[in-house]
Amino acid sequence: MKHTKCPSCLSKNIEGFFEIKNAPVFSLVTVKSYEEAVKVPRKDIVLSFCHDCGFVFNSLFDTSIDYFTGGYEDQQGFSKTFMEYLTNLSNKLIDKYNLKGKNLVEIGCGKGDFINLLCQLNEGTGVGIDPAYEEGRQNNPNLSFIKEFYKHEHGKIETGFICCRHTLEHIHPTYEFIKLIRDSLESNTRPVIFFEIPQVLRILKIQAFWDIYYEHCSYFSPGSLARLFRKAGFEILDLYLEYDNQYVLIEARPSLIPSKKTFPAEEPVGEIKNLVYEFKEKITRQLDSWREKLTTLKQQDKKTVVWGGGSKSVGFLTNFDSIGAIDYVVDINPHMENNFIPGIGKKYVQPGFLAGYKPDAVIIMNGIYKNEITKSLNDMGLYPEVYAL
Numbered sequence: 001m002k003h004t005k006c007p008s009c010l011s012k013n014i015e016g017f018f019e020i021k022n023a024p025v026f027s028l029v030t031v032k033s034y035e036e037a038v039k040v041p042r043k044d045i046v047l048s049f050c051h052d053c054g055f056v057f058n059s060l061f062d063t064s065i066d067y068f069t070g071g072y073e074d075q076q077g078f079s080k081t082f083m084e085y086l087t088n089l090s091n092k093l094i095d096k097y098n099l100k101g102k103n104l105v106e107i108g109c110g111k112g113d114f115i116n117l118l119c120q121l122n123e124g125t126g127v128g129i130d131p132a133y134e135e136g137r138q139n140n141p142n143l144s145f146i147k148e149f150y151k152h153e154h155g156k157i158e159t160g161f162i163c164c165r166h167t168l169e170h171i172h173p174t175y176e177f178i179k180l181i182r183d184s185l186e187s188n189t190r191p192v193i194f195f196e197i198p199q200v201l202r203i204l205k206i207q208a209f210w211d212i213y214y215e216h217c218s219y220f221s222p223g224s225l226a227r228l229f230r231k232a233g234f235e236i237l238d239l240y241l242e243y244d245n246q247y248v249l250i251e252a253r254p255s256l257i258p259s260k261k262t263f264p265a266e267e268p269v270g271e272i273k274n275l276v277y278e279f280k281e282k283i284t285r286q287l288d289s290w291r292e293k294l295t296t297l298k299q300q301d302k303k304t305v306v307w308g309g310g311s312k313s314v315g316f317l318t319n320f321d322s323i324g325a326i327d328y329v330v331d332i333n334p335h336m337e338n339n340f341i342p343g344i345g346k347k348y349v350q351p352g353f354l355a356g357y358k359p360d361a362v363i364i365m366n367g368i369y370k371n372e373i374t375k376s377l378n379d380m381g382l383y384p385e386v387y388a389l
């Protein structure tokens, strides 16, 4: 085991429980050819569990890989379901913390879509911090961008709200990162800190192996996330699940004395430990049943596509690559068209491609989009077998 300590609570009481061999180390980079795609390095994943704080992480994670400064496509804003979720969430946060007209900060803003949405809704200003921000991607004059990793001096930016969405799961030294944010605020206890990340209880409960991939090195539950924030010097204001229980959201505020206040959504370590053992027992059956299904589709010469690019498709296909049942992956993000899936080498196509291809089966990578996708298929006169994860 490469990492022998829990990155969240620093305990050495950790245990490996699930291994994935040869996972492509990139899933969101844009790759323009098959040759380039299959050259993406592959490394093993070992999911480990911390007996002291309940944190789950890849204990083989290679921290020398640069994930943050290169180009990648991770925009989800092309889906109506997703945009509705994000708009409702933004409006709720603006009302709850009285953010109208204020200056807001986003750490790990990517292309700046979320900070842009927030600032349109709060009619204020925003600062996005991300080394990978691409100049000119946003043209809102109320926004400014800092192309850097978050550092101590950024804590001086005048703001009452600092958010960070879908970033912490990519960071291995989780305690170091949350502590850096806390320390940067020094004695300023005013800003509300908001984080949103995928949550691991669901992955464990339904053995969602497609949600386990190399780029995600850190897997939080409501409990392990709250314990990390408290340890780093925050008081939890709210903790809850959203988006069909796929995401955990935390709202916190810096505290000057260690906070002891716990939240109802925090599951105890014993509960996540039981789920880890249950996962270990059931995952083989889950993988076998998909392997059988895909092998049958292949034997029957059925044209099968995966709908939903990004990391889930990489997580899914990594396990069944050798069966050769899938030729194309559909993604509605137009920036992905004609790119190839890193490591796997399958081509991304736009939904319209299917009208001519006429697939016999479609495997949807995120069940929350099932209605939206089934409707798109039917609108093209297509009625394939639909499987949703």
Ligand SMILES: [Zn+2]
Pocket (backbone or CB within 6 Å): 006, 007, 008, 009, 010, 011, 050, 051, 052, 053, 054, 055
């Ligand atoms: Zn721990």
